[in-house]
Amino acid sequence: MKHFLRVVTQFFVFLYCKCLWRGLKFVARKLTGRCELQRICYNNKHGARRTLKIESSLRCSKNALLQSALSVHPDKVEKTIEDIMALKKINPDTNPQLGISLQASLLQIVGYRKLVGEVEKLRREQYDCENQEHEDMLMKLWKELRPDSPLTGRISKQWCEIGFQGSDPKTDFRGMGLLGLSNLLYFAEHDKTTALQMLHDSLQPKHNETNSPEWEQKNIDKAIGYSFAIVGINITDLAFSLLISGALKTHLYNVAPETPSLRDLQQTFCYLMQEFQRFWVDEDPSDIMEFNRVRSKFHRRILRQLKDLDTALCPHFTASDLHLVNL
Template sequence: MKHFMRMVVQVWFYFYCVCVWRFLKFILRKLTGRCELQRICYNNKPGAGRSLKIETSLKASKNKLLQTAVTVHPDAIEKTIEDIMALKNVNVDTNPQLSVSLQACLLQIVGYRNLTLEVERLRREAYDADNNQHEEMLHQLWKLLKPGVPLEARISKQWCEIGFQGDDPKTDFRGMGLLGLCNLVYFAEKENASALQILSDSLQPKSRDVGKDDFSKTSKLEWEMKKFDKSIGYSFAIVGINITDLAYNLLISGALKTHLYNVAPESPTLHHFQQTFCFLMQEFHKFWIEEDPLDIMEFNRVRTKFYKRILKQLQNTDMALCPHFAASEGLVNL
């Protein structure tokens, strides 16, 4: 009975809030002479703050035209905006800025949805050793990370030198599919100096304190081995695939909208997603060093802590993660 009453109260509160909100929107429309979409576009600067509010407003609408506006084909955006303007009785001649602002918002909203579909398609595409394109990408990754070092064989322990677990990298792509490989190649190509430095760091030994008692009981050679018996880092490629999973989860959950709406004046693309991956790789490497874990067994703890930090940053609607991009203030005022 107690649970039933709680459910009744929650349902009543929901409908109460909906009714109050619709009443407030009606009052604001009468007082300002502007519909909700106009108020959002005119009172918010370009970027995530504005696009997120437009998206919420459209999805919450009772009108089917407005509800489906967030899922239209990019080529149909202009026609959709014309229909919205007509539905809201907005004069295009006296309100030219509204259609321009709505177009910018819808390009971002629809583009984000299409980006998630593209990323999901890559994730679901399994690595195929019989696919020449897949094999070429894998060999390109080797050449970018090990310049001047020939790969002795396709199946080789050499792959461990760039952070794969075994002698055949294809087994490591099972979780993220081709998306993991695409991101690694993009990072190694576009941020080559950074990728090479991180790879080098991940292979460096990690010094630890050895007491005098330990030193007295061991030879000089054994002491040197004890002093540098742990790696500073991790398996580069495996962590890259893991960070791909992290970026994928941020994208699918919608958390990455804040960043992408602030850095992509129009439609977010795979290019934006992969640059975000590059940023996350660089930031995770710095975070890993700051955390100073004892060994790789602490990876999940460090990753979880890093993920929470990124999520917290993305709660700020002005946040643009990548330093390569300007924040929303730098966007064209569409």
Template sequence: MKHFLRMLIQVCLYFYCKFLWRCLKFVMRKLTGRCELQRICYNTKPGASRTMKIETSLRDSKSKLLQTSVSVHPDAIEKTIDDIMELKKINPDINPQLGISLQACLLQIVGYRNLIADVEKLRRESYDSDNPQHEEMLLKLWKFLKPNTPLESRISKQWCEIGFQGDDPKTDFRGMGLLGLYNLQYFAERDAAAAQQVLSDSLHPKCSKFSKAEWEKKRMDKAIGYSFAIVGINITDLAYNLLVSGALKTHFYNIAPEAPTLSHFQQTFCYLMHEFHKFWIEGNLFIVDHCPPYKSLSEFHSIPRHEFGIGFPREISKQVLVREKKV
């Protein structure tokens, strides 16, 4: 009974607040002579703040046209803006900047939705060893990470040197599909020097970052390291969840003047790889792969969100815990 009453009160409060909000919008419209979309565009600077306010306004509108405008095809955005201006009885000749501002916001909003679809498609596509394109990407990953070391054969224990679990990496991509491979290759190709350094640190952290005295002071085992590729796949999972949850909207709406693309997502992945590696180096974290329970990145989620600059949500960042046995 108490639970029912609590839910009833919450429902009543929701509709009460919604009613008050609509009354406030009506009053503001009468006082300023501008609709909510106009007030947002004129009073808020371009960027994430404006776009997210526009998105909320469109979604919460009682107009079907405004509600569906956030999911139109990119080619239909211009016509949608014209329809909105007509619905709101706004003269585009008197308010030319409004149409431009709304179009920029809708490009970002629709682009974010389309980016989720593109990323999801890659995530659902399984690695196929019979697909020449997939095989070529995998071999390129090796070349970018180990340019001076030839791969002896496609099925080889050498794959463990870049952080895969066995002699055939295709089994490690089951969790995130081709998306994991796309991200790893992007990182290795576009930021080759950094990727090779991160790989080297993951294999030989004692030699690369700390003196012998420092490591002895920290009481760290010389074999401490982590599996580069497996961590990359788990970071891909983290980036994917950040994207789908909407946590990356602020970041993408600020850096992408129009529609965010797959390259923006991959750049975010590279950033997360750098941040993870930095946190691992500074935080005395390590992973053991011989027996549970694993000592892993359990403190990574406690980093304050503002330090990542992309609205890093703590509840999602917990998913970066490296599950080497579960990929």
């Protein structure tokens, strides 16, 4: 009986709060002469603060047109904005900035949804040795990371030099598919200095002042830091989970002026790789067996960052690559 009364009480409290909220919105419109979308656009700067509020307003609306605006095709955004302004009886000639702001935010919203589908498709595409495009990407990754060391064969233990687990990298791409390879290649091409430094650091055995010469000689070829390529695939998984959960909206709504693209996600991957390197060093794990613990802790730190609506996870590209960030 007590449980039933508690449920009933919670229901009526919810109903009361909902009615109160709608009443406050009605009063706000009467006092300001502006609808909720107008107030959001005029009172919030462009980026996550504005777009997340617009997204919430459209989702909570009872109007079918406003709800459907969240899933329109990017090509129909402009027409949707016209329909919304007509529905709200807003004159576009006297409110030109409103239409521009709504369009930018709606492009971010539907673009994020489109990006999720694009990334999921790439993740599901498995590496295929018979696909020449896949093979070319893999060979290019080797050349970017090992420019002075020719690969002796497609199947070779040399792949372990850049952090794969065995002599055929395709087996390591099973979890993240072609997304893992494309991210690694983007990092190697667009932030090459950092990628090469990370690879170099990952291959160094961890010593301390108490290590004896005998211990060092025994472990000189054993890098107990991390495996570069495997870490890249793991960080790809982390970026993917942030995207799918919606946590990455804060960042992408702040850095993408309109429609977020795959390149935006790849630049986010670069940032995560750079930051994970620093985090790993700061954590100073005793061996690779602590990788999952460090990764989980790093994941939680990124999630905390993304709760700040002004967050932008911008990679620290080298000077020659800075122009790519702002294209």
